[in-house]
Amino acid sequence: MFPISYRDLELMLRDRGVEVDQTTIFRWIQAYAAELEKRLRPHLRMNNGSWRVDETYVKVKGRWIYLYRAVDSRGQTIDFQLSAKCDAEAAKRFFRKALAQPQTVNPRVITVDKNAAYPKATAEMKKDGVLWRRSRLRQVKYLNNIVEQDHRSVTRLSRPGLGFGGFWTARRTLAGYEAMAMMRKGQVRNISGNDIRAQATFIAGLFQIAA
Numbered sequence: 565m566f567p568i569s570y571r572d573l574e575l576m577l578r579d580r581g582v583e584v585d586q587t588t589i590f591r592w593i594q595a596y597a598a599e600l601e602k603r604l605r606p607h608l609r610m611n612n613g614s615w616r617v618d619e620t621y622v623k624v625k626g627r628w629i630y631l632y633r634a635v636d637s638r639g640q641t642i643d644f645q646l647s648a649k650c651d652a653e654a655a656k657r658f659f660r661k662a663l664a665q666p667q668t669v670n671p672r673v674i675t676v677d678k679n680a681a682y683p684k685a686t687a688e689m690k691k692d693g694v695l696w697r698r699s700r701l702r703q704v705k706y707l708n709n710i711v712e713q714d715h716r717s718v719t720r721l722s723r724p725g726l727g728f729g730g731f732w733t734a735r736r737t738l739a740g741y742e743a744m745a746m747m748r749k750g751q752v753r754n755i756s757g758n759d760i761r762a763q764a765t766f767i768a769g770l771f772q773i774a775a
Contacts (some may be wrong), residue, residue: 565744569724594733596771597740603770604743608667608751609634615671616711617658619650619680620719623727624734631718631738632658635711639747642668646735655685660694667751670696675707717745 570586577584614637621628625751630650634642643662647654662668676682682701689695721741728734747766750757755766 565721565748567720567724572724573682580680587631593740594736597743598736600767600770601739601743604746604752606666607753607766608746609640609753611640611642611668612638613669615642615662615670617676618708618711618715619679620715622646622718622722622734622738622759624731625729626727629734630654630732631715633711633715633718634658634662635714637710639688640715640749640751641742644738644742646702646731646738650679650681652684652688655679655681656689659685659689662683663694671699672696673700675702675704677705677708678703717741 573589574584574586583631598649599733615634617632617634618638619630619632622631623629624646630647632645632647632654634644636642643658643665645654645661647658654656656665674682675685682703686695686699686701690697690699718738718741722728722737725737728737746752747755748757753764755762
């Protein structure tokens with residue numbers, strides 16, 4: 565949730581009398597972050613049918629990798645996906661993944677930038693019956709300010725780590741970032757985005773442990 569390195573977190577915990585090595589914290593993230601996102605999904609409020617889709621970048625093993633992200637018109641997170649390429653096939657994989665999430669509905673409008681891959685991807689998905697045939701693709705860059713601003717929450721958190729050591733390390737860590745962002749946005753039913761105690765209790769309940 566906060567833009568600090570594992571080393572800084574180790575020192576903060578030590579200051580509070582908890583001895584945990586930064587390597588252990590890293591291993592916890594790799595073991596539990598993706599599982600947290602998976603268990604969180606069924607408890608989210610439904611997104612609306614106005615999608616805002618865009619790509620940003622994260623550094624993996626010294627290379628910039630595409631990160632697809634989508635939010636709805638209220639800024640609620642829909643989904644994310646890492647991809648080595650930014651083409652029609654990558655866009656289709658992302659849309660299919662987003663549509664499979666329990667809190668999403670088939671969009672009535674998808675707002676994207678001028679990337680030529682999106683018209684091809686959505687046309688093929690409509691032809692295959694995956695995407696609602698009346699879904700409208702809207703290529704208007706300024707309307708995507710919502711998702712572009714939302715990217716900052718991810719880049720802000722990843723900056724202290726100076727990139728990721730591998731693709732799956734990045735994927736699992738980003739799942740944790742996105743899960744906590746969804747909670748902070750108030751997307752979990754009956755839990756305020758400002759109530760950190762309630763969020764901690766909720767997460768403990770997901771893993772059946774004491775908060």
